Structure formats: C-alpha cells, structure tokens
Amino acid sequence: MTPLLQRKLIVVTGKGGVGKTTISGALGLLAARRGLRTLVVEVGERQHIPALLDIPEPSQAGIEVSLSDSLSSMSIDPDRALADWLRALGGRVSSRVLLSSATFQYFVAAAPGAREVLSMVKVLELTENEDKPGRKRNRDAYDLVILDAPATGHALALLSSPRTFTGLARVGPIAAQTRLVSDLLEDPERSGYVAVAQGSEMAVAETLELRDRLREELDRELDVVIANGALPRRFDEHELSKVAKLGAEHPATRSAIAAANAVHVRARMQNNQIARLRRQQLHVLRVPFLFMPGLDATALQSIASRLERGLGLTESA
Ligand SMILES: Nc1ncnc2c1ncn2[C@@H]1O[C@H](COP(=O)(O)OP(=O)(O)O)[C@@H](O)[C@H]1O
Ligand SMILES: [Mg+2]
Structure with missing residues (x-):
C-alpha cells in the first residue's frame, strides 16, 4: 500500500467542529517537514490555516499563500468556481455580477453537482505535476495536496460530484476532466481519506456513515481516523478510590473531588466511543486535547509530531 504522504491528494473530513482544519494544517506541516512541497486547500471563501501560523489571510479566495518554504495554502470557493467557468464560456459579465444573478441560481439548480x-x-489541477503529452511541466506544482473538506455531508457531495453531475457537458474538456477527478478519487495509490472524529456518540456515528458512503460511492476505505481532542486518563481505579475516601468537609476539597470525578467520567465516555471505532477495524489515532486558549503554530507542530508517530513515520512509533 502506498504510504499516505506519498499520495497526491489527502481528503480530510468529519463532523463540523471536530478539528478538520487543525488536522489538515498539522498534516501539512508534517508533510512539509518531510520535504514535500505541500498545499492545503480549504473549501469556501475564507482561509483559516494562515492565521493559525500567524500569517495574514489573503483578501480573496483562490490566492495561494506561502506559509513556509514547502507549505502553502489556498481556498476554493465552489460558487466562484462555477461563476468563473460560466464566465469563461464567453460571457462579458464579471464573476461577481454573475454570482448574484438569477441566471446563476438557475444554473445551480439545473446542474446539480456542477459547483462541486x-x-x-x-483540486485535480493542483495535484497534477507530471509530464503529460501536450502539457508543459509545471515546475512549481505540489507533491501533495491536502483537502480540508467541508463537514461529511458536503464533503461526500464533492467526492461523488463526478457521478452526480451529468448535466453540464457530456463531451469536451469538462467531461474529460470529470473522469480524471473520478480516477484520482478512486485510486488508492494517488488519493487517501482521513476522517476526523471525537470521542462522542454523534461524531463516531458520522465517521461510520462516512466509511460506508466512501465504500459505496468510490469503493474506498478510510486510511486513518483521527480521534481528536482526546482527554487523558488522569486517574486509575486505585487513585479514584483514594479520591473517594478524601474527607469532604472543605468546599475546596469537595469541588476538587467533583472535578476529578467529572474528568474521569468524560475521559471514560470518550474512550468507550473511540473503542467503537477500533472495533470496526479502523486505524484509529488519538490526538490529545491541548489545554490552551487558542491553538498556535507550536500546538500544530506538536499535533504534527503526534501524527508522524501514529502514521509510523518515526522509529519511536
Ligand atoms: N486537539 C485539540 N486540542 C484543543 N483544541 C482543539 C484541538 N483540535 C481542534 N481544536 C479547537 O477546536 C476548534 C475547532 O477546530 P477546527 O479545526 O476549526 O474544526 P473544523 O475544521 O472541523 O470545524 C478550534 O477552536 C480548534 O482550535
Ligand atoms: Mg474547518
């Protein structure tokens, strides 16, 4: 099996708010550290990864931002992708005007999957850097593209769009490129799938749903599931029984006991949920919850190191 980082595209998805952008950024740092020219692509108008690394966000979607020697980021806005394409068909109208027009809305409804x-x-174009007949080699092309995809449902709409999308053009360049997108997404040597989850009932259910849909739509498996924000098991049973025996006369002692028990219960619930993933023979990697007000470059680097060990890329794995 081709190691994950040696593929051209890694798709990162999962439930809303579980840490997709954080994990995409950390994977980007990891790949760049290992010498790969890496691009992290967010979907939507805005980019969030530059700010994590203390770099100002560009004013527009679609602009590639250099984050370090080997790491860049950009965003792709699906509405704009469709507007640009319609405009390239020959319209004189600017993409901005098109976006707000009734024609555009009509098009979105008439051609399901077109934006996606x-x-x-x-994304495909960003992954292409091999010599091709009739195509000049793009020397600045990336070794690896990491797609910080939207939450599961929307991500699946992107991933199954070559199938959904039938209206726009059956022949011509778009049809040909659509087939190449399918080829890439279905090829285990060139693409990989990372699910980000948390140790909660809902996030685990969504991960299993994603696993099933990936199988159905693309005949692919999840390469790894990140159990993000995992709480440490601070106390073992022996310690907990000691805690239970502490005198509870003082309010401060009482709250300390309550806090110790609460953390223990939460960590145990999380672990039970993570165990549900492991029972499905998924490759599960725990990334700890980092106790800090907002994640920064140092935090992202530490998550990158955690992923490096978990993916078996270091000797201490
Ligand atoms: N391992 C972690 N430890 C602590 N906070 C985290 C961790 N992973 C993500 N977060 C925080 O959780 C929030 C959501 O993360 P984000 O990556 O933006 O999620 P998503 O892209 O899935 O919506 C952010 O505030 C982020 O800083
Ligand atoms: Mg995000």
Missing part, C-alpha cells in the same frame, strides 16, 4: 465538480477539477 468544478471545485474538484481545480
């Missing part, structure tokens, strides 16, 4: 497939065509 055009976004994926952009």
